[in-house]
Amino acid sequence: MNKVHFDKHRCKGCGMCVLFCPQKILRMSADLNDQGLPYPEFSDADCCTACGLCFRMCPDCAIQVDKQGVKTSEKKETTDLVE
Amino acid sequence: MNKVHFDKHRCKGCGMCVLFCPQKILRMSADLNDQGLPYPEFSDADCCTACGLCFRMCPDCAIQVDKQGVKTSEKKETTDLVE
Amino acid sequence: MPTLKRTEILTDARTHYCPGCGHGIAHRLVAEVIEELGIREKTIGTAPVGCAVLLYDYFNCDIIECAHGRPPAVATGIKRVQPDKIVFTYQGDGDLAAIGTGETIHAANRGENITVIFINNAIYGMTGGQMAPTTLTGMVSTTTQNGRGEHGEGPPLKVCELLSALDGVCYLERTAVSTPKNVNATKRAIKKAFQNQIDGKGFSLVEVLSMCPTDWKLSTEKSVDFVNNEMKKAFPLGVYKDEG
Amino acid sequence: MPTLKRTEILTDARTHYCPGCGHGIAHRLVAEVIEELGIREKTIGTAPVGCAVLLYDYFNCDIIECAHGRPPAVATGIKRVQPDKIVFTYQGDGDLAAIGTGETIHAANRGENITVIFINNAIYGMTGGQMAPTTLTGMVSTTTQNGRGEHGEGPPLKVCELLSALDGVCYLERTAVSTPKNVNATKRAIKKAFQNQIDGKGFSLVEVLSMCPTDWKLSTEKSVDFVNNEMKKAFPLGVYKDEG
């Protein structure tokens, strides 16, 4: 089960998440959402480290990262898990 | 004959000239001009060096300094004769 | 085990921002700071006239929408009447550094105890891409079609550098939202700018270099590069003042 | 053998200025510079709203009287249409640094090739002595009756320091008219500011610390002392920028 969930209809298809995913495991969909825009999908979900960078760079809060069993740093700031 | 001429009716009686005359040979008049204001007069005209400081500090162009036979510096600026 | 998702300080309304617009990221950071400081119920935000004019649709706190360029004056009115509340302005470069120059400089010099979030995207976004005071030299806009500087527009205005000369100012930092690192730095700066107000330290401003893909007519990727390569050159990141 | 007397650039009208007012000295210096540079017939001056509003009664050259704070914008209009003419503004601290803040900053940043004479007397003279942006901390005015700084007015605004951060600016110097030495220095600065324009070097501003005995409620002598002791402390004299 994916650690990252994309809200396809919130997504504006900007591609920031794809651009900044350190694992390079995201790509834009061929299918279009109800705004006529493509949205991100996994090319290889298993390699996701739940690092949260996609969430952090998403301008539209269209990404949710489930950090179940992912070690986190001490930093309190929710977006501040990786440096 | 005085090297310095005061235009008593232009004068506003501020006393800047008196204040800045290095020879301390100016004082304000007891008599009043047509604005009801005192104006400068010499206490000792002979000691005037025609240095021009009174002219330079007068806010109202009420002073004229005649520099006949007074050595001047090279500076072009007309008020810039003494440093 | 935290889950990374939209903070409750943001409504679930979809923003009207274009794809890849930096406003969205900046909004989230401000909202997360408000959440972490637990100040939502004492915060009053002022919306500018600019692409961020609809701030009030997106933030779950009291918001006042101001005339173009006047948020610092409006914020002054609010903060002076309610010193115990937290007041922030959120302004674009046209709003803060063009029409609002006087309000910005004097609120800063008075040392008004407010927090200013300044989104510098080097362009007039909302009106469709005219030159902003912060538009880069040589940069094309709809009113500098051969690039800024050809017709006496002068160089880009550097707000942090300018305000740092004012004795009344407490804190000035310039950051960006064009990399994860920058995003974190921006959030820390915003947090500090709010904390300063809570601590009564006075005027704090965070300048955020931000993407405007639409009016730059660049892709998301090229927009990010533009901030990282071009804008950061003209507007060096860093702390310009910190009396905190 | 020269005779020291009023230059022809000044009309023989008596000014309306109060006894000991620094405007009179500044007027004479500007006029003497115009005479010495032989530019009277190509000079266009802009009068502010302030005690110097009647500039046009005293100067023997074309003058336009502007709305309060707008001379830099008006001068921009004139200079852009007539680049071969010499355009100067003469403004007080309220005019240039309060209501006119935006016009001042942006004309400076555009590098408009004009000369700005800025008379800083730390008070609103014409309207009867209200606080100016340059009023000193602790200084009493009709709107700071316990001294500036008691009610969040902030510190005095330092114009030269502020403008020095703008890349577009060519020349900034702060002088005074409170001693013969300062008067000479002021004249040299004004001359340079005009020469820069003649040489097409761009925005030049001379800030002149000046006496306002009436609204300071001080004698001539005490006014001079106030400039020399108090004002010079808050506003250090000197060259703040010189790209010339």
Add this chain to the structure above:
Amino acid sequence: MDRNETKIIIAGFGGQGIVLIGNVLARAAVIENKNVVGMVSYGAEMRGGTANATVVISEDEIFNPFVACPDMAIILNGPSLDRFEPQIEKAGLVLMNTSMIQRDPVRTDLACIKVDATRIAHEIGNLRVANIISVGAFIEHTSLLSMDSIEQAIADLFSSKNPKLVEVNLKALHAGAEQSQCLQPV
């Protein structure tokens, strides 16, 4: 179609080049010495969302520049069909970009031009020409304006910017004309 005046609305997503369609039609009308008023109904000082443009073409003086009930509608996406279908004049005409519209018109009084514009654009290799493809289909099946003046309008519009654009858009225009069909109302 009162006093040979034709009111047209063009609608779709922001990015679909709606305004350009209106522009091409209006310029072609000018070339044919017709009276014309073109308008973009910009929703707000903001970006994105759906866009629509209107064009009124007439032999006589045009009074009202607004189009309340269009005689013809060029619809490039689903939401716009939902919004504008009800407003079309009785016995009017609708052009649909079937790549982006899943349903048929509900109204039976409308003539309907169908063109798989976005797909065709995909084939041509430039998604942005879906709008001109629609124009091709529109002109092919209506006698409103001649293909020639449309071609000239396209040339006028793009030649200044970049000759290549003229080429690809003309290609798109004809592709649209060929690969489209018009169903008369049942």
Add this chain to the structure above:
Amino acid sequence: MDRNETKIIIAGFGGQGIVLIGNVLARAAVIENKNVVGMVSYGAEMRGGTANATVVISEDEIFNPFVACPDMAIILNGPSLDRFEPQIEKAGLVLMNTSMIQRDPVRTDLACIKVDATRIAHEIGNLRVANIISVGAFIEHTSLLSMDSIEQAIADLFSSKNPKLVEVNLKALHAGAEQSQCLQPV
């Protein structure tokens, strides 16, 4: 003096404390529960020059606050006499500060109070009280207001600032009353 309404003008140089005279008279009138309107005719947004103030005192409601033709004029310098003498109502009254006015009134219908105010002030050792000296003379020779209410007005005005000022001004008031004369029109 229509409907026991008295119109007074006070004029002199900027520095002579013209406004203060008006203020003292107006406050005294209030103390006597009279109606009063006081005005300073400020020339322009600028300093210096000549100043003048007007006061209208009446038992009835005062309509017009302006004083076109004063019943009484308190004149502290020459230029002001030149300017205002012609405007004084027929058979009116003029008070002249003879230290600053070299000539007599030309008009022969006017009662005339003479006081060497500036000189007396010199003697008192404070030039600024020449104005109050004139008030003393004015009240002494007119029945308009009582010396008591003038004294109280002066007390009200200065006590807040500095009690010493009350003293010197009262001294000036009485000096003016004593060292002045009133010539009835010949």
Add this chain to the structure above:
Amino acid sequence: MGKKILLKGNEAMCEAAVQAGCRFFAGYPITPQNEVPEYMSKRMPQVDGVFVQAESEIAAINMVFGASASGARCMTSSSSPGISLKQEGISYITSAELPCLIANVQRGGPGLGNIRASQADYFQAVKGGGHGDYRLIVLAPASVQEIYNLTMNAFDWADYYRNPVMILGDGISGQMAEPVEILPYEPIVDLPAKDFVLDGCAGRKPRVVKTLYLRPTDALVTHNEHLQEKYKRIESELSLYEEYETANAEIVIAAYGITARIAKGAIRLARKKGIAVGLIRPITLWPFPSDPFAAAAETVGQMLVVEMSHGQFIEDVKLAVDSACPVEFLGKGGGWYPTEEIILEKIESMAAAVAKRGM
């Protein structure tokens, strides 16, 4: 009648504001209203209020925008050129329905003009110098006591109607000193709760103060209809004026503010000469008290409008009179003051003309 003190109109306005609970003032110096910021800079701290000398008139009106949204009774003040600069802000405040007091101590215009009194900003105040369909409640006091009283009322009406109120004074009424009875403040209406105030959303839904209306497309039309309904309500509820000797008048003078005072003087002279003249003095300029004019027009032979401008107020008089009687005009701008004599002359010529026709 309580003890009276001597105050300038500008000072009386300030003291009344303080008495009425005004606790925020922002302004920028300009003659002839400088007594206002000067008085407030001293008085506000005494009552724990806020005084801000703004960097400009524009900053001042926008500070008031914020202060009013914070729930404070607040005001700004200026004179003609400065009021022109506030027009955008005024338009915003009316749309946001934020209560506040704006004082215009009018001076001679146009441009820098001079600092004599004037009534040439009537159109700006009453018709709307800013953009869009909006209204200010406009008050025109004629004495220092009335300035004091109306200023108190102004804050009540502003809160009651959630609408800015303008005191349209002038350099004379602002500068002249008259005895004033410092009446204690008593609300003259039931003040509604300020449920629009932005004070943090503790225990309630977040609030928004805004003037942008985008969605649905007709949102702004709806908002304007709401404003217009409010304006109609105000028109039906608020209309103040004074009538003086109109009972048997053959000529009625229409004048407001200081001009009406001079007109009264002229009327007294005219009555002495046996000419039956009266006065209608609007105290609210908006809403405009049309009824007394319409009524008078039916009975009197002629009307005479006197104003210190080249003809602004006269348009509302004409619209009210609705051609029921001829309306003459006497007025000039630029700091011109009518004298009793000039008005009398005009009255006499009007009376004479009628007499002629009478033959």
Add this chain to the structure above:
Amino acid sequence: MGKKILLKGNEAMCEAAVQAGCRFFAGYPITPQNEVPEYMSKRMPQVDGVFVQAESEIAAINMVFGASASGARCMTSSSSPGISLKQEGISYITSAELPCLIANVQRGGPGLGNIRASQADYFQAVKGGGHGDYRLIVLAPASVQEIYNLTMNAFDWADYYRNPVMILGDGISGQMAEPVEILPYEPIVDLPAKDFVLDGCAGRKPRVVKTLYLRPTDALVTHNEHLQEKYKRIESELSLYEEYETANAEIVIAAYGITARIAKGAIRLARKKGIAVGLIRPITLWPFPSDPFAAAAETVGQMLVVEMSHGQFIEDVKLAVDSACPVEFLGKGGGWYPTEEIILEKIESMAAAVAKRGM
């Protein structure tokens, strides 16, 4: 008829200005007039003209103040909120009698409002949003070609009368594209020498451009009288309007700008239904063409004012009609657009009412 090109109203205004010799433009972006600065930023350099994107609307109007004093044909442009900010500058320019063109592409108000077209700045433009007694020549074009033509004329009238001219457009006429014939510029008046220009006092006495009038005390009154004489002259010389099917009309519609276009559509519908309706469309809003209204009022049964505001233009119509016939109103602010159908409905109800009375 020459070749026509398709232009937006905003673009046509710019091109006409350039053709008429406008060589200085200063402005600040605002929707719906952004095409103007954008067009000028490109076009001005091509003709050795000056384009300045000002830091604010206030700076822009004051730059125009300076450019006009320098003798250049110059203009600025904005939309409602930005025009409100220019009111002080406009008052100054009228007093200094500096010719220039000011365009207001009206949007919905008050406040930030929206960016739909509106006609709610009529009072501001025609009565005076700034301080003091002054007038702008106000033009209200109804088509893109008319925008082009009137813009050219505007510069001539501005120079001829030494008075600023305002083009009072709206978001629709500014944004809509129509075929325009680019006519070459021909002065329509003998242009006076600009003897007020400040270009350095070589070989002449120094000149002053000012708006402060202090001495003698009535200097400003005299200046105002001079301005008023000029305004009277303009009123007697300049008055443009269009009449459409008024000949035998029983109902006349009064409408200007884009609203008049829609009204014409409605009139065509009404005529089809046998109702005799006509239109009077003022082209100059100031001077207001009162005569055609006065004349029509004598012959027609009723008038209907249609405007995109809650009732501003109607006041001038009423003053012109002078109660000679009833004046009905149809209008709303905030970006409301009348449709032919709504106007038709109103017409029919008016006609019906008359018919009733007729019985």
